[in-house]
Amino acid sequence: MSHEFFDYFEHVELPSPTLDDAEVRRLFAGTFGIEVDLTSLGSQQDQNFRVFPRDSSVPLGVLKLSNPVFSEPEIEMQDAAAATVGDRDPGLRVPRVVLGPRGPLSSWWNTSQGRIHARVIENLSGRTLMGSRYLSPAVVHRMGELSARVSLALADFEHVASGRVLQWDLRHAGRVIDTLLPLEPDTAVREFVRAAADDALRTLRPVEQSLPTQAGHFDITDDNVLHRMEDPLPDAVIDFGDVVSSWRVGEIATTVSSLLHHDGATLATTLPAIRAFHELRPLDANELTALWPLVVLRGAVLALSGRQQVRLDDANSYAGDALEREMLILEVAASVPSRVMNAVIRDSLGRRDAPDEVWTGAPLATFDRVTALDAGTTSPLNDEGRWSAQGALDDAALASLDDGADAVFLPAWRPVLTEAPARTPEAPATIPTGVTVWLAQPTPISRIDDTTTIRPGTIAVSDGGETLTISGLPSSGDDRVLPARTRLFVQRQGADVVAAPERVTAEMAAGWRTVLGDPAAAFGLTPPAAADTGGEDVLGRREAVLAEVQEHYYTNPPQIERGWREYLIDIDGRVYLDMVNNIASVGHAHPRIAEAAHRQLRLLNTNSRFHYRAITEYAERIAATLPDELDTVFFVNSGSEAVDLAIRLAQASTGRQDMVAMREAYHGWTFASDAVSTSVADNPAAVGSRPEWVHTVAAANPYRGTHRGADAVNYAPEAVQVIEGLADSGMPAAGFICESYFGNAGGVALPDGYLRDVYAAVRRQGGIAIADEVQVGFGRLGEWFWGFQQQDAVPDIVAVAKSIGAGQPLGAVITRREIADRYRTQGYFFSSTGGSPLSSVFGLTVLDIIRDENLQENARQVGAHLRSRLEALASEHPIIGAVHGSGLYLGLEFVLDRETLEPATRDTAAICDRLRERGVIMQPTGDHLNVFKIKPPLCVTHESVDYFADAVAHVLATGW
Numbered sequence: 036m037s038h039e040f041f042d043y044f045e046h047v048e049l050p051s052p053t054l055d056d057a058e059v060r061r062l063f064a065g066t067f068g069i070e071v072d073l074t075s076l077g078s079q080q081d082q083n084f085r086v087f088p089r090d091s092s093v094p095l096g097v098l099k100l101s102n103p104v105f106s107e108p109e110i111e112m113q114d115a116a117a118a119t120v121g122d123r124d125p126g127l128r129v130p131r132v133v134l135g136p137r138g139p140l141s142s143w144w145n146t147s148q149g150r151i152h153a154r155v156i157e158n159l160s161g162r163t164l165m166g167s168r169y170l171s172p173a174v175v176h177r178m179g180e181l182s183a184r185v186s187l188a189l190a191d192f193e194h195v196a197s198g199r200v201l202q203w204d205l206r207h208a209g210r211v212i213d214t215l216l217p218l219e220p221d222t223a224v225r226e227f228v229r230a231a232a233d234d235a236l237r238t239l240r241p242v243e244q245s246l247p248t249q250a251g252h253f254d255i256t257d258d259n260v261l262h263r264m265e266d267p268l269p270d271a272v273i274d275f276g277d278v279v280s281s282w283r284v285g286e287i288a289t290t291v292s293s294l295l296h297h298d299g300a301t302l303a304t305t306l307p308a309i310r311a312f313h314e315l316r317p318l319d320a321n322e323l324t325a326l327w328p329l330v331v332l333r334g335a336v337l338a339l340s341g342r343q344q345v346r347l348d349d350a351n352s353y354a355g356d357a358l359e360r361e362m363l364i365l366e367v368a369a370s371v372p373s374r375v376m377n378a379v380i381r382d383s384l385g386r387r388d389a390p391d392e393v394w395t396g397a398p399l400a401t402f403d404r405v406t407a408l409d410a411g412t413t414s415p416l417n418d419e420g421r422w423s424a425q426g427a428l429d430d431a432a433l434a435s436l437d438d439g440a441d442a443v444f445l446p447a448w449r450p451v452l453t454e455a456p457a458r459t460p461e462a463p464a465t466i467p468t469g470v471t472v473w474l475a476q477p478t479p480i481s482r483i484d485d486t487t488t489i490r491p492g493t494i495a496v497s498d499g500g501e502t503l504t505i506s507g508l509p510s511s512g513d514d515r516v517l518p519a520r521t522r523l524f525v526q527r528q529g530a531d532v533v534a535a536p537e538r539v540t541a542e543m544a545a546g547w548r549t550v551l552g553d554p555a556a557a558f559g560l561t562p563p564a565a566a567d568t569g570g571e572d573v574l575g576r577r578e579a580v581l582a583e584v585q586e587h588y589y590t591n592p593p594q595i596e597r598g599w600r601e602y603l604i605d606i607d608g609r610v611y612l613d614m615v616n617n618i619a620s621v622g623h624a625h626p627r628i629a630e631a632a633h634r635q636l637r638l639l640n641t642n643s644r645f646h647y648r649a650i651t652e653y654a655e656r657i658a659a660t661l662p663d664e665l666d667t668v669f670f671v672n673s674g675s676e677a678v679d680l681a682i683r684l685a686q687a688s689t690g691r692q693d694m695v696a697m698r699e700a701y702h703g704w705t706f707a708s709d710a711v712s713t714s715v716a717d718n719p720a721a722v723g724s725r726p727e728w729v730h731t732v733a734a735a736n737p738y739r740g741t742h743r744g745a746d747a748v749n750y751a752p753e754a755v756q757v758i759e760g761l762a763d764s765g766m767p768a769a770g771f772i773c774e775s776y777f778g779n780a781g782g783v784a785l786p787d788g789y790l791r792d793v794y795a796a797v798r799r800q801g802g803i804a805i806a807d808e809v810q811v812g813f814g815r816l817g818e819w820f821w822g823f824q825q826q827d828a829v830p831d832i833v834a835v836a837k838s839i840g841a842g843q844p845l846g847a848v849i850t851r852r853e854i855a856d857r858y859r860t861q862g863y864f865f866s867s868t869g870g871s872p873l874s875s876v877f878g879l880t881v882l883d884i885i886r887d888e889n890l891q892e893n894a895r896q897v898g899a900h901l902r903s904r905l906e907a908l909a910s911e912h913p914i915i916g917a918v919h920g921s922g923l924y925l926g927l928e929f930v931l932d933r934e935t936l937e938p939a940t941r942d943t944a945a946i947c948d949r950l951r952e953r954g955v956i957m958q959p960t961g962d963h964l965n966v967f968k969i970k971p972p973l974c975v976t977h978e979s980v981d982y983f984a985d986a987v988a989h990v991l992a993t994g995w
């Protein structure tokens with residue numbers, strides 16, 4: 036029976052039909068009774084056109100001219116499979132045959148190239164994921180879901196033609212590769228494909244007889260799904276040309292392979308697709324073993340047949356363009372042995388079935404006094420940015436040997452932080468696949484069946500089914516004696532030895548670990564109980580115990596346990612560039628702060644009602660940064676408290692209650708600071724829920740506010756009108772508050788003269804002008820130490836916090852003596868730890884560092900450079916609406932349309948997520964959460980901001 040149907044092995048050379056447009060149009064009109072226009076579409080083995088009724092821009096559908104080798108039942112089967120999927124899963128869009136005036140548009144044509152079947156199938160709206168742009172984890176997940184849903188819909192689909200033999204049927208992959216390899220002229224390609232395929236076939240062989248089969252689409256790839264313009268997640272599956280009955284697991288293997296050539300794709304980025312498939316269509320143990328080998332084999336078949344197709348048919352540019360992508364798929368898929376990736380997959384599905392293998396033979400040597408080194412993120416070896424480079428590890432190990440240890444070792448499979456801040460977009464390889472060991476004495480290794488020198492300095496030691504490789508030996512010497520005081524690296528393998536790197540990424544570690552196991556027992560070493568390596572669910576515990584509204588950045592945040600300068604480091608030893616952290620103003624873990632705090636903690640820390648030097652000095656130093664009249668200081672613990680106190684001061688000193696505040700601002704969470712906060716990003720109900728004593732004026736945003744560009748001069752008179760209106764109505768305001776540089780909107784400068792005019796109006800009415808400098812003050816703006824200096828205006832009260840304490844809870848309110856004095860009417864003021872000895876020492880040291888390290892000037896220079904890089908990006912990418920800010924308070928605003936300024940909120944979040952994948956911490960701000968808040972530690976370097984700008988450029992160019 037099957038001989039009636041297509042058999043690939045009888046048609047290894049399969050050029051597509053190549054009818055010209057005129058002939059197609061003529062035949063179309065003749066058979067279907069419709070005059071049409073055509074645009075040609077790519078296809079590897081058919082000829083496809085998009086067809087438009089004459090004079091219409093709405094397509095009639097896609098005309099498919101099937102390769103003449105396919106029989107009528109096979110073509111009918113494709114349409115029936117599509118219809119079955121559509122019927123069983125109505126939420127999934129699939130193309131069906133279009134009905135014309137004379138019935139379904141499906142017919143045989145007698146053409147100049149013989150008898151060819153022509154049919155028109157629906158042209159579904161949307162875009163494919165064609166090309167190599169980045170696919171987000173959500174899109175990858177959706178791909179797995181679509182694959183599973185089609186598999187479920189076709190679970191019991193049967194058809195006479197389903198036994199045809201297609202080259203894409205992964206059951207035949209081995210044979211297809213054997214057929215095509217000899218035709219491949221490039222030796223390097225031949226050797227690479229052969230090795231990759233052999234590894235895959237070896238892993239597949241034991242389970243292939245047990246794999247469940249069913250009908251499937253078997254081509255649910257990036258090219259064959261569609262998403263609607265407004266939604267990046269695909270919801271349609273097209274091209275049922277490869278329907279056949281095959282291994283069920285082949286469906287997801289095919290889908291996964293199509294993800295691997297996309298920008299930023301790694302083995303681990305495919306896991307969301309596999310998880311999604313498995314959730315809907317669970318994979319059994321045999322399928323889990325077969326999955327990755329099939330991904331590799333699909334890559335091998337794609338690469339070989341693509342190259343062969345191009346050799347046959349130079350004009351087929353569809354196949355030509357795909358060559359590079361196809362080879363990349365194979366390269367990525369085969370970049371680790373299939374067994375390793377299978378174990379990674381099992382681990383990610385919670386299906387880790389094998390315990391770690393350990394050395395089961397007797398130890399080769401044992402030691403009495405053993406010290407384990409910790410080189411992880413939280414290890415003291417990494418303090419003060421030492422990053423325990425190899426040299427530092429050697430020093431620590433030798434020091435332990437000097438102290439009497441017989442052996443010192445660094446355990447396998449524990450993350451190590453040994454690289455200086457690597458500015459690479461990929462997650463670094465931080466997990467050692469073996470034990471590093473230093474010995475006090477030359478140590479003969481006992482109980483060896485067999486020792487082989489693999490290469491100079493490396494030996495393999497076998498015992499039963501296990502092998503140890505020991506490297507770092509002197510290249511000449513007795514390879515049965517391990518040298519003293521030398522760093523040796525020991526890796527264990529089972530019977531099937533594979534080439535394994537010394538370090539792997541955290542994402543791949545579970546897979547390698549299953550395959551390699553732990554060699555520690557070979558030296559009688561017992562790894563200490565694991566430090567925090569992410570195995571336990573700290574995030575779950577956090578969510579269980581903290582209030583839900585006390586949120587964290589990112590859905591799946593990295594666990595950050597260390598910082599250094601402008602870097603943050605997670606427990607896997609991944610280094611991130613922190614572009615968002617104005618709290619860490621002078622840089623993370625600054626040694627001067629650590630030292631000063633340490634000394635103060637050993638001396639005294641108490642409440643501020645005691646008399647000690649630091650509070651006095653600190654108050655003097657802060658006042659000295661301000662205009663002379665701002666000479667009186669209050670200390671509190673946060674920005675909210677500072678703003679709250681500033682409002683109370685205004686109210687107490689005027690005997691009034693009403694406050695005027697700028698809209699779209701965030702000033703804090705305490706009662707009064709929250710009352711004047713109207714940012715809907717922080718509180719969606721903010722605008723409609725202000726207490727009666729709060730009056731607002733328009734957000735003076737010259738970019739997207741009510742007055743734009745040159746019209747921004749209108750904001751000040753409007754605000755003045757509100758202030759005067761209150762006075763006219765007999766309720767003059769106690770004061771006016773706003774950020775003196777619009778931080779919440781992403782670092783937008785207020786219109787020139789705004790604060791001067793508004794402050795003057797407030798004062799005319801006897802009110803008080805408050806500057807919230809919590810975000811923008813203290814040198815960050817580069818050009819100016821305080822935000823109000825940019826406006827050439829002086830407030831009556833300054834509220835500041837955040838960066839002044841470099842992470843220590845510290846806030847200050849600075850005002851004129853007479854305003855402060857009038858607060859006495861309310862009793863005395865006291866915020867226990869505000870200005871404590873420790874806080875004051877923090878504050879003083881921050882001021883010292885800003886001065887000694889020239890950080891305001893750094894903010895000016897590095898900020899200007901970054902701003903120019905961002906402006907260059909804005910000129911290339913229409914999604915960037917504006918670059919805001921000054922110094923190291925910059926905003927990059929994303930819009931869907933530069934005219935309407937429709938905020939690109941979803942894109943901004945997605946770009947932040949992708950930046951994190953590339954090692955950059957960035958978060959959105961503004962009422963529409965469409966602005967990057969760029970406010971790194973003030974010590975950020977030129978090189979680091981270039982890394983940031985390059986990362987943004989890459990993401991904008993390759994997708995998010």
Ligand SMILES: Cc1ncc(COP(=O)(O)O)c(C=O)c1O
Pocket residue numbers: 672673674675676678701702703704774778807809810836837
């Ligand atoms: C402008 C402004 N004012 C006040 C605050 C409140 O500061 P804190 O969080 O220290 O209470 C913030 C916090 O983000 C702020 O951005």
